[in-house]
Amino acid sequence: MPLFIALQIDLPSSNLPWLFAAFAVSWAVFFLYVIYMTRRQQEMQSQIRQLHRALEQQEATDAD
Amino acid sequence: MEEHLVLARSEGIQKVAFDSTVKWRELFRANGRTNIRACLLVLTGILMLVNLYMIFMVAPTDAVLGHVQRIFYFHVPLAIVSFAAFLVVFVASVAYAVRRDPKWDNLAHSAAEVGVVFITLALITGMIWAKPVWNAWWLWTPRLTTTLILWLIYVAYLMIRSYAPNPSKAAVYGAVIGIVGFADVLVVYFSVQWWPGIHPTPVVGPLADAGSLDGTMRSVLLFSMLTFLALLTYLIIERMALKDTEDKIRDIRITMRRARQDGLPGD
Numbered sequence: 001m002p003l004f005i006a007l008q009i010d011l012p013s014s015n016l017p018w019l020f021a022a023f024a025v026s027w028a029v030f031f032l033y034v035i036y037m038t039r040r041q042q043e044m045q046s047q048i049r050q051l052h053r054a055l056e057q058q059e060a061t062d063a064d
Numbered sequence: 065m066e067e068h069l070v071l072a073r074s075e076g077i078q079k080v081a082f083d084s085t086v087k088w089r090e091l092f093r094a095n096g097r098t099n100i101r102a103c104l105l106v107l108t109g110i111l112m113l114v115n116l117y118m119i120f121m122v123a124p125t126d127a128v129l130g131h132v133q134r135i136f137y138f139h140v141p142l143a144i145v146s147f148a149a150f151l152v153v154f155v156a157s158v159a160y161a162v163r164r165d166p167k168w169d170n171l172a173h174s175a176a177e178v179g180v181v182f183i184t185l186a187l188i189t190g191m192i193w194a195k196p197v198w199n200a201w202w203l204w205t206p207r208l209t210t211t212l213i214l215w216l217i218y219v220a221y222l223m224i225r226s227y228a229p230n231p232s233k234a235a236v237y238g239a240v241i242g243i244v245g246f247a248d249v250l251v252v253y254f255s256v257q258w259w260p261g262i263h264p265t266p267v268v269g270p271l272a273d274a275g276s277l278d279g280t281m282r283s284v285l286l287f288s289m290l291t292f293l294a295l296l297t298y299l300i301i302e303r304m305a306l307k308d309t310e311d312k313i314r315d316i317r318i319t320m321r322r323a324r325q326d327g328l329p330g331d
Contacts, residue, residue, distance in 0.1 A: 015130050015131055015132035016131050016132075018132045018135070018192055018193070018195065019132050019134055021192050022135040022138060023138065025185070025189070026189060029181065029185055030181075033181050044306070044309045051317070051320075054320070
């Protein structure tokens with residue numbers, strides 16, 4: 001009578017790597033999408049700063 | 065010259081966004097929706113954690129497929145919620161075609177982009193499910209084929225918009241594809257009824273057979289759908305806010321360029 005029985009490949013538990021893969025890919029894609037949006041937002045911030053500088057310069061010119 | 069200064073101020077950008085240390089969340093405070101988005105983000109995060117607990121701790125293990133069946137609680141909601149996103153695209157496209165209000169176009173564009181993310185994940189998780197269960201990554205069954213076509217339609221939607229010569233034409237092209245493309249969502253949904261095959265039939269909704277799903281499994285599935293619906297809503301609202309900012313910056317730049325071309329100093 002063996003003490004331990006090796007898990008066979010066709011048993012349901014052997015499918016855990018597929019389960020892990022599906023959840024890992026889903027979370028990874030969502031995080032990548034959020035990172036993409038955050039970077040776009042940072043680009044927008046940079047452009048707004050440029051516009052701000054331009055407008056400030058113009059206001060200074062108009063004041064003169 | 066005054067024109068672009070007035071425009072910049074009137075859009076509420078200058079007051080909030082021109083602080084060099086401003087954070088992106090503060091930028092969107094100009095729209096007065098930051099608190100709603102923050103609440104939605106927290107709610108979605110909590111729902112996601114509870115959803116994971118329910119999938120792994122509450123939902124029973126399938127007697128035939130084993131643990132891999134739990135992919136179902138991600139795969140099905142991702143697909144259903146992507147259909148919801150494309151329904152939003154359809155409704156917003158119709159509204160834009162009728163009223164020509166850019167806000168509807170903004171909604172359609174944002175929903176299409178987020179919908180593509182969801183349908184891409186539905187396809188990927190489906191393939192990961194198929195490999196151990198069907199022993200193949202992909203089978204050209206009607207459901208899979210029509211879903212791939214759906215993915216291509218909305219990727220084309222995003223590409224055509226980005227290649228359009230100007231934003232107004234992009235909005236018109238987008239509205240046409242958003243209205244026509246939605247027909248494929250119906251084809252995908254009814255494909256398992258029209259052409260029965262290896263793909264499982266619906267387990268929830270009007271086409272589902274009574275008793276096709278265990279009660280606990282059904283509850284977990286519905287909760288997962290609710291969670292992904294909250295995530296979809298949050299992502300669409302965030303994307304809309306981002307696009308709104310992009311549009312405002314573009315308008316200000318155009319106004320400044322015109323002012324400069326008229327012989328007035330600009331940026």
